Amino acid sequence: MLLDIKSMYPAELEEYILRLSEPKFRAAQIFKWLHEGADSFDEMTNISKQLRQKLVENCYISNAAIEKKLISSYDDTKKYLLRLSDGEYVESVLMSYRHGITSCISTQVGCKMGCTFCATGRSGFSRDLTASEMISQLQTEEKDNDIRISNIVLMGMGEPLDNFDNVVRFLRLVSDEKGMNIGMRHISLSTCGIVPRIYELADMKLQLTLSVSLHAPNDEIRSRTMPVNRRYGVDELLKACRYYAKTTGRRISFEYAMISGVNDSDECAAELAKRLRGMLAHVNLIPVNSVTGTGYKKSRNERMNAFINILSRSGITATVRRTLGSDINASCGQLRRSAGAENGAKGEGK
Numbered sequence: 001m002l003l004d005i006k007s008m009y010p011a012e013l014e015e016y017i018l019r020l021s022e023p024k025f026r027a028a029q030i031f032k033w034l035h036e037g038a039d040s041f042d043e044m045t046n047i048s049k050q051l052r053q054k055l056v057e058n059c060y061i062s063n064a065a066i067e068k069k070l071i072s073s074y075d076d077t078k079k080y081l082l083r084l085s086d087g088e089y090v091e092s093v094l095m096s097y098r099h100g101i102t103s104c105i106s107t108q109v110g111c112k113m114g115c116t117f118c119a120t121g122r123s124g125f126s127r128d129l130t131a132s133e134m135i136s137q138l139q140t141e142e143k144d145n146d147i148r149i150s151n152i153v154l155m156g157m158g159e160p161l162d163n164f165d166n167v168v169r170f171l172r173l174v175s176d177e178k179g180m181n182i183g184m185r186h187i188s189l190s191t192c193g194i195v196p197r198i199y200e201l202a203d204m205k206l207q208l209t210l211s212v213s214l215h216a217p218n219d220e221i222r223s224r225t226m227p228v229n230r231r232y233g234v235d236e237l238l239k240a241c242r243y244y245a246k247t248t249g250r251r252i253s254f255e256y257a258m259i260s261g262v263n264d265s266d267e268c269a270a271e272l273a274k275r276l277r278g279m280l281a282h283v284n285l286i287p288v289n290s291v292t293g294t295g296y297k298k299s300r301n302e303r304m305n306a307f308i309n310i311l312s313r314s315g316i317t318a319t320v321r322r323t324l325g326s327d328i329n330a331s332c333g334q335l336r337r338s339a340g341a342e343n344g345a346k347g348e349g350k
């Protein structure tokens with residue numbers, strides 16, 4: 001089996017190069033090529049032909065090829081459907097903000113978590129992504145637009161903490177000074193709340209922003225829309241969030257998709273305010289994107305404002321998240337579904 005060379009840490013690459021009886025400094029050269037986006041070993045012109053041949057025989061360079069691209073006519077947000085080497089598809093979204101260019105990448109092909117409002121969740125799970133496949137998504141976008149990405153959000157397809165080892169490897173590689181050098185403070189990881197992994201991540205003290213998809217103030221509502229809540233309830237989840245905030249000193253960002261008549265009442269806001277009291281936190285309200293077959297509808301603006309007012313009266317900051325690329329359904333799950341690249345039902349975006 002060929003080795004996934006772009007997923008190797010610098011130290012692992014060195015060890016590997018030494019095993020090939022080559023000088024150690026070659027590892028640094030190769031690492032640089034790989035993380036600058038080389039697609040083939042032939043491009044590595046400062047490496048001897050002989051070593052390049054050995055690499056071709058033993059390793060592969062993962063890539064993510066553009067299968068389809070949608071560009072928003074409102075705000076230049078670009079949504080990509082990317083084809084991986086085994087023919088699986090994932091989605092990535094590139095967004096421009098005032099403070100730089102953000103890429104939203106996928107961490108799995110599909111997702112096991114089955115949230116009822118989510119297009120990815122409704123289309124099942126295929127496999128985990130490797131660290132190099134996460135890097136390849138960024139590289140493909142950088143090349144396609146001749147830009148440098150400054151921020152990353154792990155909010156595309158998949159549950160990052162369900163692919164923990166590969167995601168941590170990706171985080172370390174992408175923030176490596178000799179690699180893409182995107183600092184942890186410029187990266188957000190979004191999770192549906194796999195509690196033991198939140199503790200593990202906190203103890204790594206990585207300076208990441210943790211986004212938690214809460215979407216409900218209590219177990220009764222949350223378990224209806226997010227099956228993961230039957231395993232790790234709201235109390236347990238918020239305890240882990242407090243631990244994360246305390247251990248890392250970083251503010252937690254709570255995602256809350258407003259679904260009309262499901263989780264958007266004044267009572268829900270009051271309950272949420274009570275539960276988040278005293279925590280280093282911010283709430284992002286997102287009008288739910290309707291996904292075919294769910295019957296969910298987004299809350300009206302007045303409802304969102306009333307909700308925010310109740311939270312802010314309790315000292316909890318909340319904002320409505322700016323929705324970019326709304327004409328191309330920029331959130332993930334839908335392109336892959338419409339490409340028929342998964343088994344099962346058709347539908348629309350997250």
Ligand code: SAH
Pocket residue numbers: 117118119154155156157158159160190191192211212213255257286287288289290291331349350
């Ligand atoms: N699995 C992770 C990250 C990917 S999902 C997680 O769940 O956090 C990224 C975000 O999109 C999550 O906050 C998720 O709850 C949200 N989301 C999924 N479907 C949505 C929809 N139909 N409308 C609005 N947000 C949605």
Ligand code: SF4
Pocket residue numbers: 111112113114115118119120121122156157158159191192213
């Ligand atoms: Fe998976 Fe996140 Fe979608 Fe839930 S919301 S199904 S955890 S991708």
